[in-house]
Each structure stands twice: as structure tokens, then as C-alpha cells.
Amino acid sequence: MAKQPKYVTPRRRAFQWISTLLIIGIPFVTINGKSLFRLDITTLSLQIGPATFSIEDLYIFALFFFVFLFCFLLATLVLGRVWCGWACPQTTLVDALEGVAGMIGMQVSPADIRGSIMQKMILHGTALFLGILIGANLVWYFISPYVFFPSLVAGTLNPWATGTVVTVAVLVYVDLIFVRRLLCREFCPYGRFQTVLVDPGTLTLRYMDEDERCIHCEACVRTCPQGIDIKAGYQVECISCAKCLDACRKVMAKKGQSGLIGYTFGIAGRGWRALMNPRIVFITLLIIFLSIGFLFISENRTLVSLKLSRIAQAGVHQSPDGSFTIPYRAFLANKSGAELNISISGVDEEGKAVVFSGPVKDVVLSKNGKKQISFTVIVSRLDASRQRPVTVEVRDHVQGVVNETQLLLPVMKNPGE
Numbered sequence: 240m241a242k243q244p245k246y247v248t249p250r251r252r253a254f255q256w257i258s259t260l261l262i263i264g265i266p267f268v269t270i271n272g273k274s275l276f277r278l279d280i281t282t283l284s285l286q287i288g289p290a291t292f293s294i295e296d297l298y299i300f301a302l303f304f305f306v307f308l309f310c311f312l313l314a315t316l317v318l319g320r321v322w323c324g325w326a327c328p329q330t331t332l333v334d335a336l337e338g339v340a341g342m343i344g345m346q347v348s349p350a351d352i353r354g355s356i357m358q359k360m361i362l363h364g365t366a367l368f369l370g371i372l373i374g375a376n377l378v379w380y381f382i383s384p385y386v387f388f389p390s391l392v393a394g395t396l397n398p399w400a401t402g403t404v405v406t407v408a409v410l411v412y413v414d415l416i417f418v419r420r421l422l423c424r425e426f427c428p429y430g431r432f433q434t435v436l437v438d439p440g441t442l443t444l445r446y447m448d449e450d451e452r453c454i455h456c457e458a459c460v461r462t463c464p465q466g467i468d469i470k471a472g473y474q475v476e477c478i479s480c481a482k483c484l485d486a487c488r489k490v491m492a493k494k495g496q497s498g499l500i501g502y503t504f505g506i507a508g509r510g511w512r513a514l515m516n517p518r519i520v521f522i523t524l525l526i527i528f529l530s531i532g533f534l535f536i537s538e539n540r541t542l543v544s545l546k547l548s549r550i551a552q553a554g555v556h557q558s559p560d561g562s563f564t565i566p567y568r569a570f571l572a573n574k575s576g577a578e579l580n581i582s583i584s585g586v587d588e589e590g591k592a593v594v595f596s597g598p599v600k601d602v603v604l605s606k607n608g609k610k611q612i613s614f615t616v617i618v619s620r621l622d623a624s625r626q627r628p629v630t631v632e633v634r635d636h637v638q639g640v641v642n643e644t645q646l647l648l649p650v651m652k653n654p655g656e
């Protein structure tokens with residue numbers, strides 16, 4: 240078997256290392272004790288930097304998801320399959336496995352793995368290790384690694400988390416040992432999806448030999464992990480890894496010439512101006528619009544949700560002094576990601592304080608906690624013609640006002656109601 244060409248470029252390798260370390264490292268990063276990015280299953284909340292979004296803020300989840308989705312769509316439209324060649328975990332994992340194989344002197348071809356029993360054991364062990372690492376890394380985005388490892392050691396790790404690690408580890412192992420590059424070529428849904436999205440401005444690798452300098456050494460073909468001959472023009476199987484580009488540069492550099500393969504926006508090589516087309520411009524504007532919306536809503540969201548409902552069966556009670564007592568129930572949910580100590584108060588439309596009687600002061604709301612409290616609103620009068628509004632304020636001792644809503648007092652139909 241011919242020696243496997245090793246043309247993983249320094250730039251591409253550096254990018255793979257950085258992106259891999261970022262993906263593995265992000266779950267370990269915390270800001271003021273909060274994860275940088277985590278979807279917490281136990282509390283059904285999304286943590287992004289210092290902000291915690293509770294499931295109650297589902298619309299913010301949805302907005303974040305759409306921003307992410309359209310960014311990915313735009314990246315695909317602009318950069319084509321650069322993701323596949325430079326950042327896709329599948330490519331990185333196969334490159335890593337082939338790198339280990341190269342270090343121990345093994346030959347790994349798309350169809351075969353050749354080596355001694357000891358070499359094969361090392362390679363299988365590497366595939367299994369990578370599988371376990373990927374499975375655990377996935378779980379760390381849901382269960383903090385600072386909880387994961389102690390639970391693992393104590394044998395109390397959630398069975399779903401254990402199941403996920405084992406399942407992913409097995410899938411990655413099978414993929415690395417039996418499938419490898421075949422997945423990109425034959426099965427990857429993103430690859431199929433991308434072929435639909437190829438745009439006049441999409442970045443592609445292109446063979447440019449207008450002055451016919453090609454020496455037909457076929458280094459570009461031999462190094463291609465997808466078995467493509469780039470000289471035959473753009474092919475949907477190409478993952479834009481640029482291995483052919485580097486192989487050709489090396490060959491031509493020995494002759495003191497520039498390479499014949501390069502990146503270009505658009506199959507026809509129209510340059511960056513090819514990006515100025517309606518599809519790309521529309522999606523860019525959509526991302527800007529959604530991002531502004533996301534930032535605005537995130538900034539203005541309430542840290543405590545408050546729902547008020549009247550306890551109808553308790554009725555309205557009129558005291559001998561003529562004041563009215565109306566029972567209410569408050570449903571509180573802490574979405575701030577930290578414990579709060581809140582008080583509820585109200586003012587009428589003239590700005591005068593309304594008496595709230597009951598446990599409305601120093602209510603401790605635990606992190607992501609919910610509470611229901613009953614209290615009565617005491618007012619000196621009720622209108623017979625309209626529902627008088629009362630502005631209800633929820634104030635935390637540290638954060639200040641965390642919610643403000645309006646309560647409508649009942650209409651006084653008759654004095655005995």
C-alpha cells in the first residue's frame with residue numbers, strides 16, 4: 240500500500256485544535272459561579288454567561304435558537320462546506336485517529352486499517368477513548384462537569400447521563416473504526432442539505448490552471464480524503480478541507496511557482512462580490528434583526544414572573560369601617576438564577592399605597608424556585624362602574640424592582656357583594 244500522504248495543514252490543524260479545545264472547555268468555564276453556556280435539565284433553564292433564561296421565557300429560547308439557526312445557514316451559504324473540512328467533529332475525530340495511526344506507524348485507508356495486533360489495540364483504545372470523551376462532553380452541556388465528576392466517583396450519576404455517555408461512546412467507536420470518511424461522503428445529512436444551499440457566492444475550492452502549468456503529479460488527488468479529483472471541477476462530495484490546495488502548493492513551490500488550487504467565492508470564481516446576492520443579504524439582515532430583538536428582550540425581561548388571581552370563592556368582604564377586603568393568590572417564579580428576597584406592594588392610580596395584608600414581605604425565592612402566597616388587598620372603596628387598577632410591584636432587596644404588573648379590582652355590583 241502506498242504511504243498515506245500527510246497534508247493536514249498547520250492552519251487547519253490549529254483551527255481544529257482551538258475549536259476542539261473550546262467545545263471541550265466551555266462547560267468548565269464559569270462566571271460568578273454560573274456556567275458560561277449550559278442547558279440545565281434539572282431546572283429547565285438556559286445559562287448564557289451571566290444570564291439565566293428559565294423555561295418560562297420560552298420565547299427567548301426560541302429567539303436564541305432562530306439566531307443560531309440562521310447564523311449556521313448563513314455560514315453554510317457563505318463558507319459552503321468549510322465547516323465540514325475545518326470544524327466538523329467527525330472530520331476532527333477522523334483526523335485525530337489517523338494522526339495516532341500515523342504516529343504508531345499504521346496505515347488507515349478509507350476501507351482498511353492495517354497494522355500489528357498491538358497497533359490495532361492502541362487504535363481501538365484511542366477510538367473508545369475519543370467516544371467516551373465526546374459522550375461526556377455532550378453531557379457536560381446539560382450537567383455541569385463540577386457535578387458530573389463527583390457524581391461519577393460517588394456512583395450517583397443520573398442514569399440518563401450514563402446512558403448518553405455509553406451510547407455516544409459506542410456510536411463514535413463504531414464510526415471511527417468502521418465508517419470514517421464514508422459518513423461524509425454517503426450519509427451526512429448536512430452534506431446533502433448543503434448541496435441544496437450552494438449559492439452563486441458560496442466559497443468553494445477551485446482548480447485554476449488558465450496557463451496550463453499543471454504537471455499532473457496527482458498529489459491533489461492522492462491527498463483528498465474524499466477521493467475527489469478537484470481538477471474535474473466542483474463536486475458535491477468536496478468538504479473544502481483544502482488538503483488538495485496544500486498538496487499542490489507544496490509541489491509547485493518546489494518549482495518556484497504558486498499553487499493551482501485556491502478558495503474562491505462562487506463556482507465561477509467571481510470573488511467576494513458574489514456574496515452580494517439577495518439570499519445572503521436577506522439572511523444577514525434577518526440575523527441582525529433577530530439578534531437586536533434577542534438582546535432587547537433579554538435586557539428587559541422580568542427576573543421574577545408574577546401571576547395574580549382572585550380567590551373568587553372567598554368573595555369580597557366589607558368591614559364595619561367601610562373598607563373592602565379582596566383575597567388574592569400570587570404565583571411567583573424566580574428566573575434570575577440566584578436566590579431572591581422579595582416583597583410585594585401596590586399603589587392605586589392616584590399613587591397612594593394600597594394595603595396588602597399577608598405574607599408579602601421578605602419572601603425568600605430560592606434559585607429557580609416557585610412559590611404561591613395568599614394575601615388580601617384592602618381598599619377604602621370600589622367603583623360600581625369600572626375596575627380600578629392597582630400597580631403591583633415585586634422588589635428584591637438587592638436587584639430592586641424585578642416585576643411590575645397591574646391588578647384590576649373587582650367592580651362593586653352591590654354593597655353586599
Ligand code: SF4
Nearest residue numbers: 463477478480481483
Ligand atoms: S477536493 Fe480538496 S478540498 Fe475537496 S475534499 Fe478533496 S482535498 Fe478536500
Ligand code: SF4
Nearest residue numbers: 453454456457459487
Ligand atoms: S497537485 Fe497541482 S500540479 Fe499536481 S496534479 Fe494536482 S493540480 Fe496538478
